[in-house]
Structure formats: C-alpha cells, structure tokens
Amino acid sequence: MSEFRIGLLGRGTVGDAFAVLLREHGARVERITGLRPVLSGVLTRDGGAFEEILERSDLIVELIGGIEPARDYVLRAMRAGRHVVTANKQLLSRYGEELFEAAREAGVQLRFEGAVAGAVPVVRVLQESLAGAHIERVHGIVNGTTNFILSEMARAGLSYPEALAEAQRLGYAEADPAEDVGGRDAAAKMAILARLAFDTPVRLEQVRYEGIEQITSDDMEYARELGLGLKLVGTAERIDGGLSVRVHPLFLYPGHPLASINGPFNAVTVESREITEITMSGPGAGGPQTATAVLGDVVSAMIPPATAPMATKALELVDDVVSGFYLHLQVADQPGVLATVAGILSTHQVSVKSVVQRGLEEQARLVMVVHPVLESRFQAAMAEIAELPVLRAPPRAIRVLDEQFG
Amino acid sequence: MSEFRIGLLGRGTVGDAFAVLLREHGARVERITGLRPVLSGVLTRDGGAFEEILERSDLIVELIGGIEPARDYVLRAMRAGRHVVTANKQLLSRYGEELFEAAREAGVQLRFEGAVAGAVPVVRVLQESLAGAHIERVHGIVNGTTNFILSEMARAGLSYPEALAEAQRLGYAEADPAEDVGGRDAAAKMAILARLAFDTPVRLEQVRYEGIEQITSDDMEYARELGLGLKLVGTAERIDGGLSVRVHPLFLYPGHPLASINGPFNAVTVESREITEITMSGPGAGGPQTATAVLGDVVSAMIPPATAPMATKALELVDDVVSGFYLHLQVADQPGVLATVAGILSTHQVSVKSVVQRGLEEQARLVMVVHPVLESRFQAAMAEIAELPVLRAPPRAIRVLDEQFG
Numbered sequence: 001m002s003e004f005r006i007g008l009l010g011r012g013t014v015g016d017a018f019a020v021l022l023r024e025h026g027a028r029v030e031r032i033t034g035l036r037p038v039l040s041g042v043l044t045r046d047g048g049a050f051e052e053i054l055e056r057s058d059l060i061v062e063l064i065g066g067i068e069p070a071r072d073y074v075l076r077a078m079r080a081g082r083h084v085v086t087a088n089k090q091l092l093s094r095y096g097e098e099l100f101e102a103a104r105e106a107g108v109q110l111r112f113e114g115a116v117a118g119a120v121p122v123v124r125v126l127q128e129s130l131a132g133a134h135i136e137r138v139h140g141i142v143n144g145t146t147n148f149i150l151s152e153m154a155r156a157g158l159s160y161p162e163a164l165a166e167a168q169r170l171g172y173a174e175a176d177p178a179e180d181v182g183g184r185d186a187a188a189k190m191a192i193l194a195r196l197a198f199d200t201p202v203r204l205e206q207v208r209y210e211g212i213e214q215i216t217s218d219d220m221e222y223a224r225e226l227g228l229g230l231k232l233v234g235t236a237e238r239i240d241g242g243l244s245v246r247v248h249p250l251f252l253y254p255g256h257p258l259a260s261i262n263g264p265f266n267a268v269t270v271e272s273r274e275i276t277e278i279t280m281s282g283p284g285a286g287g288p289q290t291a292t293a294v295l296g297d298v299v300s301a302m303i304p305p306a307t308a309p310m311a312t313k314a315l316e317l318v319d320d321v322v323s324g325f326y327l328h329l330q331v332a333d334q335p336g337v338l339a340t341v342a343g344i345l346s347t348h349q350v351s352v353k354s355v356v357q358r359g360l361e362e363q364a365r366l367v368m369v370v371h372p373v374l375e376s377r378f379q380a381a382m383a384e385i386a387e388l389p390v391l392r393a394p395p396r397a398i399r400v401l402d403e404q405f406g
Numbered sequence: 407m408s409e410f411r412i413g414l415l416g417r418g419t420v421g422d423a424f425a426v427l428l429r430e431h432g433a434r435v436e437r438i439t440g441l442r443p444v445l446s447g448v449l450t451r452d453g454g455a456f457e458e459i460l461e462r463s464d465l466i467v468e469l470i471g472g473i474e475p476a477r478d479y480v481l482r483a484m485r486a487g488r489h490v491v492t493a494n495k496q497l498l499s500r501y502g503e504e505l506f507e508a509a510r511e512a513g514v515q516l517r518f519e520g521a522v523a524g525a526v527p528v529v530r531v532l533q534e535s536l537a538g539a540h541i542e543r544v545h546g547i548v549n550g551t552t553n554f555i556l557s558e559m560a561r562a563g564l565s566y567p568e569a570l571a572e573a574q575r576l577g578y579a580e581a582d583p584a585e586d587v588g589g590r591d592a593a594a595k596m597a598i599l600a601r602l603a604f605d606t607p608v609r610l611e612q613v614r615y616e617g618i619e620q621i622t623s624d625d626m627e628y629a630r631e632l633g634l635g636l637k638l639v640g641t642a643e644r645i646d647g648g649l650s651v652r653v654h655p656l657f658l659y660p661g662h663p664l665a666s667i668n669g670p671f672n673a674v675t676v677e678s679r680e681i682t683e684i685t686m687s688g689p690g691a692g693g694p695q696t697a698t699a700v701l702g703d704v705v706s707a708m709i710p711p712a713t714a715p716m717a718t719k720a721l722e723l724v725d726d727v728v729s730g731f732y733l734h735l736q737v738a739d740q741p742g743v744l745a746t747v748a749g750i751l752s753t754h755q756v757s758v759k760s761v762v763q764r765g766l767e768e769q770a771r772l773v774m775v776v777h778p779v780l781e782s783r784f785q786a787a788m789a790e791i792a793e794l795p796v797l798r799a800p801p802r803a804i805r806v807l808d809e810q811f812g
Contacts, residue, residue: 021538021680024540025538025539025540028537028538028540029537029538032537113535118681119535119536119539119680119681119684120684121527121530121531121535121684124527124530124531124534124535125527125530125531128530128702128705128706129519129525129527129530129699129702130525130698130702131434131435131438131701131702131705131706132427132431132434132435132698132700132701132702132704132705133431133525133698133701133702134430134431134434198721200721200723202723206723208725214802215804216802218734218771219732219734219802219804222732222734222762222771222773223732225762226732226760226762226773226775228732228775228806230804233807237727238721239724239727240724241721241722242721242722242723242724243721243722243723243724244723244724244725244727245723246727248805249804249805250804250805250806250807251730251732251775251804251805251806251807252806252807253807256807257687260666272698273694274427274525274694274695274697274698275524275525275688275689275694275695275698276688276689276695277688277689278525278526278527278686278687278688278689279685279686279687279688280684280685280686280687281663281684281685281686281687282681282682282683282684282685283681283682283683283684288679288680288681289680289681289682291680292536292538292539292678292680292681293535294538295537295538295539296534296535296536296537296538296539298538299534299537299538300534300537315604315606315644315647315648315649316647316648316649317606317608317612317648317649317650317651318645318646318648318649318650319614319650321643321645321650321652324657326625326628326629326632326634326657328624328625328628354632356628356631356632365628367628367631367632369632369634369657396620396622396625398621398625398636398655398656398657399654399655399656399657400634400656400657400658400659401545401639401656401657401658401659401662
C-alpha cells in the first residue's frame with residue numbers, strides 16, 4: 001500500500017488536534033483513499049525546516065495562521081506541485097486571489113474548509129453542491145464568540161462586559177477579544193464566503209463591519225418586547241447587479257433560520273431561486289472541529305471521492321433501543337388509576353418523568369412522559385396496561401427524544 | 407472548448423427542472439469545469455433509445471425512479487464506463503451494494519445527492535467533509551410531507567385528516583400519500599444515510615419504520631403542555647458496537663436542532679465526538695431543489711474541484727443597502743417628542759413599523775422599529791434626530807432583518 005505524506009506547519013490547538021485525528025482515523029482514511037496517510041514532518045516555532053518538510057511531503061497542511069511566513073510557505077508549496085490545506089482566514093481574505101492563481105497555475109488543490117466555520121461545511125457546499133445554483137444571498141453567524149456573548153445577554157440578562165467575562169472564563173473569548181467582538185474576524189470569513197458564492201474577488205478591506213461592543217442589555221430587553229432576537233450577522237448579497245458584503249449586529253424575527261442559533265455556534269444560510277434556502281449550523285472553530293474540517297479536505301485532496309467506500313466493517317443491526325416515551329391513557333375517572341399504572345411501569349423498571357392528569361368523568365386522561373428505557377421493556381409494560389379494565393381506549397405511546405439529545 | 411455529453415433518462419418534474427437548470431447555468435458550469443455541458447439525448451416514456459443515448463454520452467443522469475428499468479440502465483451505463491448521477495432512493499436503498507460495486511469495478515463515479523434531501527447536501531457532507539470523523543448518530547427529518555402535516559397540526563390545531571388534505575391541496579402530498587405518511591420514504595432515505603455514515607450495508611427492508619397516521623390533535627395538545635414538539639424522525643446510531651436504523655414519530659424538547667424545523671422542510675443532524683454536531687436544513691425534494699443537487703453532482707463528476715473558479719464576472723461592491731432599523735432614544739418626558747421624531751423620519755421617507763414608549767421622567771425611552779429603507783436615508787434622519795435638544799443620550803440604532811428574510 002502506498003503512502004501519502006502530509007507535512008504539518010504549526011502545532012497549536014488545531015495542529016495538535018489534527019495530529020490526533022490523523023492517528024485515530026488513519027486506517028479509515030486508508031480504506032477510503034487506498035493510500036496510507038503519514039505525517040512526514042512537523043514545523044513548529046522551535047524546530048523543523050520548511051524546505052526539508054516540503055521535500056518529503058505530497059501535501060502541506062498550513063496551521064500557522066497570520067500572513068507571514070504562512071503566505072510564503074503556502075505559495076512555495078503549491079509552486080513545488082504540492083496540494084495545500086489551510087485554515088488561515090487572514091491569509092485567504094487578504095491574499096486569496098494570489099493563492100487561487102498559484103493553485104491553478106501549478107494544477108494543485110487548495111482547500112480551506114477550516115478557515116470559515118470549523119466543521120460546518122460551508123466552503124465545500126458553496127464550491128461543489130451549489131455549483132449549479134445562482135446564489136442571491138448568504139447570511140452567516142460566523143463568529144462563535146460574539147454569538148455566545150449575545151446569547152448570554154439575551155438569556156441571562158447580562159450586560160456586555162459581564163457576558164464577555166463569562167465567555168473568557170469558559171474559553172469562548174480570547175484575553176484580547178478585539179478581533180472577535182469588533183467584527184473583523186467575521187468580516188474576514190464573509191470575504192471568503194462572498195468570493196465563493198459570487199465568483200467576485202473580495203478582500204477583507206472591502207467588507208464593512210461593526211462589532212457588538214455597543215450593545216446594551218437595555219436593547220435586548222426592548223428587542224424581546226418587540227419579538228426580535230439579536231445576532232452578529234454577516235451578509236453577502238446581490239444588489240442591483242452589484243455585491244454588498246458587510247457584518248453588523250442584526251435583529252431577526254423568530255422563524256428566521258438563524259434566529260434559533262444560540263451559544264458559541266456558527267450557521268450559514270444560502271439563498272437562491274432554485275433552492276429557496278439551505279442552512280448549515282454547528283459548533284464554531286474549536287480545535288477538534290477545525291481539525292475535522294482539515295482532515296476532510298486532506299481526504300478529498302488524496303483522491304476525488306467517486307462512490308461509497310467499500311463496506312468492510314459492517315456493523316450488526318440492532319433492533320431493541322433505549323427511548324423515552326409519551327404515554328396517553330383514556331381511563332375511567334376513579335381513584336387508584338394512577339397508582340395502578342405507576343405500579344405496572346415500576347414493575348418493568350420504567351420510571352415516570354412528568355404527568356398530566358385531567359378528570360373528565362368517563363373521559364379522564366392520564367398523560368405521562370417516562371425516562372429513557374429499553375423499548376422492549378416499555379412495550380411489555382404497555383401490554384400489561386392495555387389489559388386494565390379501567391381503560392376506555394387502547395393506550396397510545398409516542399417516543400420522546402431525551403433532553404441530552406440522546 | 408470540449409463538450410461533456412449528458413444523457414438524461416426520465417423527463418418528469420425533476421428531469422424538466424434539470425434541463426432548465428442546465429440551459430440557464432451551462433456557461434457557469436463551463437467556466438468551472440473547462441468543459442461545455444450538452445444534453446446529448448433524453449429518454450422518455452414516449453421516445454428515445456437507451457443504447458443510442460448511452461453511446462453518445464459521457465455521463466448518464468437517471469431520473470426515471472423505481473427499480474426497473476432504472477436499475478438495468480444504471481448498471482449498463484457504469485459497465486460501459488459512464489459516470490452516473492441519480493436521485494433514485496428506491497434503487498439505492500434496495501440495490502445500493504450492487505451499484506456501488508459496479509461503480510468501483512468500472513472506475514466511474516456514482517453520485518446521488520438528490521436521492522435523500524433535495525438540495526440539502528447531506529450525502530456529500532457525509533462522504534467528503536466528514537470522511538475524517540467517527541460518526542456516532544444521524545438524526546433526520548427526511549420527509550417534507552410528514553413534517554408539513556405535523557407542523558400544521560401543531561400550528562393550527564388541525565386533525566391529521568385535515569392537515570393531510572391541506573398538504574394535498576398545496577401539492578406537498580401525493581393523491582396516494584401512503585409512502586410518505588407511512589414512513590417508508592423516510593426509511594429508504596435513512597438506509598442510504600446509514601450506509602454512508604457507518605460504512606455498513608443497510609437495505610430498506612432492514613429499517614424499522616412507523617408513520618404518522620395514528621397521531622391525534624389531542625397528542626399535540628398534551629405535547630405542548632409538556633413542552634414537546636412532534637416530528638417524524640429517522641435515526642441511525644451506534645449502539646453497543648452495533649447499528650440501529652429506524653423511523654418513527656418522536657417528541658423533541660425545544661433547543662434540539664430539529665425542533666425548529668417546520669413546514670415542508672428537511673434537516674439532518676450528524677453527531678460525532680470531534681464535531682459535537684452539525685445540522686443541515688432546507689426545503690425537501692421539490693423539482694428545482696432536487697435538480698440543483700443533481701447538477702452539483704454532475705459538475706463534481708465533470709471535474710474534481712481543485713480550487714476556487716477564476717473570478718471572471720467580478721461584481722461591483724455596493725455600499726449603501728436597504729435595511730430595517732431599531733431606533734432607541736432616551737428623551738426628556740415632554741409632550742410632542744414622538745411627533746417631532748416621527749416628523750423627521752417622515753421627511754427622510756423613513757416609515758415607522760412599531761413603537762414602544764416608556765415615560766420615566768428624565769429617563770423616558772422611545773423605541774421604534776422602522777420599515778426597510780436605504781441606510782443612507784436612515785443615517786440622515788438619525789443625524790437630524792441627534793441634534794434634538796430633548797435627547798438625553800446619543801440615539802442608538804441597530805439593524806433589523808425584514809420578516810420576509812430580506
């Protein structure tokens with residue numbers, strides 16, 4: 001089996017996570033691509049020589065960040081015929097055209113899913129899935145820090161400084177949060193998305209942006225009264241044959257696909273006549289998320305995926321699973337019914353989470369939600385309950401997804 | 407410039423929409439791929455000969471649906487060395503392994519984004535973006551008909567027969583809705599997704615499924631009381647080293663990413679340790695949506711996308727855009743303030759949508775939302791308002807996204 005040699009530049013949070021992922025999922029990547037991925041060298045602040053790593057790599061993963069030396073390394077790698085995968089939004093939003101041209105000239109792939117929204121696959125979807133769509137507008141919550149801060153202000157009534165401090169405490173905001181809260185990080189990402197959606201070169205300097213530092217809890221309160229929710233939203237849209245790209249705080253009416261995106265999440269909505277709109281959402285740019293996007297790019301660069309990989313590790317199909325249930329009983333309104341039903345459930349180790357009881361003489365209803373339990377066990381309890389003489393109709397059950405999204 | 411010849415099998419809703427898209431976006435596809443896409447032949451119930459079309463095509467788009475003759479044509483096309491793009495969920499969920507093997511043997515691409523969730527790019531994301539992730543669970547609302555019916559029951563308090571009739575009237579349900587409301591359509595799609603997410607062959611016959619015919623408006627009412635929302639959800643998940651694939655009505659707690667998916671929409675959530683979870687949503691399988699997915703697949707088969715396409719039709723960057731605004735004024739509580747402010751807004755053709763006024767003596771607040779207006783015009787009004795002597799603090803403005811998602 002041949003090797004595919006990956007040179008890694010940068011060993012920060014994302015670089016570390018990428019090295020771990022590559023080790024954990026190397027065998028799967030090998031099965032998909034037919035090539036065994038190996039880390040051929042790592043360039044850190046303390047060691048490694050770029051030229052040597054380049055020499056023994058088929059692909060360069062650039063996770064240094066910033067402009068130089070990242071720009072120089074990426075250009076040299078592509079000119080030497082190496083594919084490049086990067087998560088560097090600064091570089092792409094300021095020197096994108098230079099990099100794209102270098103990739104075209106060298107006939108290599110330049111992939112950068114991790115530069116925009118972590119594992120949320122907006123870059124690939126814009127470049128590939130929607131290659132046949134005429135896009136009208138892209139709306140994005142592309143900065144998790146500001147979305148977390150605004151969510152906390154709305155949820156807990158915190159002031160901006162309080163919510164920022166909370167974000168810093170939880171690791172969602174840097175000690176110096178200026179790039180995030182000032183809107184510049186989101187502006188860089190919107191420049192990249194606008195370039196892809198509208199085939200128009202957009203540099204960071206051309207994106208108008210505002211941040212969230214001026215938002216008060218007072219604004220949040222009035223917004224709630226008016227039925228609005230506040231997000232820091234990036235917009236790229238066609239206007240009168242031109243293109244507008246901007247980032248600013250934006251009130252959304254409930255029902256908008258971005259209105260329900262809370263916490264340190266990212267989400268992007270793409271609108272076109274053909275598709276109406278599609279939305280992609282998920283956690284923003286954490287280490288493992290961005291590393292997953294980088295590895296997806298690496299796999300794509302290793303081999304253009306043609307069809308489903310061979311099914312080599314077939315799992316066994318499971319029939320009996322754990323689920324919560326809603327149980328609806330129509331019963332005679334007489335004493336002891338709840339105790340009887342609860343007793344049967346308890347016998348089968350089914351535990352009750354909440355109950356609604358309504359007495360309407362012959363039409364009394366007993367509705368419960370039970371905690372997750374093996375379905376076969378719940379069905380056994382149901383069968384016993386169905387035999388109760390107090391029942392006025394067959395029992396009804398509907399599954400309930402656990403609050404922990406189980 | 408070379409041609410890329412596409413043979414189209416089937417000329418129903420999706421086939422028609424695909425032919426239209428190909429005509430409209432042919433030039434863009436040519437720019438991306440370097441090849442000019444041409445429709446080399448169309449097989450309909452009334453005309454065309456498969457062998458002749460195959461002979462003069464580089465790729466076959468199969469939109470006939472059903473098992474035979476679609477299966478025969480797809481296999482013959484791949485064995486003759488042609489790429490195939492299909493949106494046929496029946497075929498893939500019942501004969502997937504046979505087709506995947508034929509594609510591998512012939513070294514051709516078999517793509518099928520349109521088979522699962524219209525333009526929502528779940529197939530590509532599972533196959534490519536998440537190639538480096540260990541997926542734990544996939545949850546999907548993959549049938550728009552049932553999601554519309556359940557949404558109407560919840561929203562308008564309709565009974566199941568009433569909501570079904572409404573769905574049929576609006577074209578969201580077939581005259582014979584059995585495949586949709588019985589859960590079999592969703593089961594076929596989940597078989598395909600489970601195959602991709604878990605590398606395990608799953609046939610439609612192995613998926614347990616229930617439909618929504620038994621759901622009553624009564625259930626919906628109790629659910630609301632218990633804080634739950636009801637969806638028809640497909641689940642594929644690892645359980646104790648095995649795999650469970652199933653479709654059934656499922657109550658969701660608010661906050662779950664699928665809980666806010668209403669109307670004839672599709673959405674899929676993918677969970678893994680590395681990415682936590684990502685969600686993709688959009689309209690289900692309408693003609694233009696599915697055709698957009700098919701065209702995205704065709705473009706990918708024409709050329710593995712390496713980098714951003716050349717920016718040939720650069721749009722002009724627009725600075726002044728239309729937006730609604732929230733306007734927050736801290737004013738002296740004296741008569742005539744509202745009239746003065748409204749007068750200034752009106753002079754600048756800014757029209758007021760809603761007002762909240764609170765008198766607190768020196769700290770009175772006047773908060774308004776104005777209808778969308780050119781930003782420069784709103785800023786001019788703001789500048790004038792800022793000069794008013796009754797103001798106790800600088801005026802504050804935050805943009806509001808229009809309810810029509812403008």
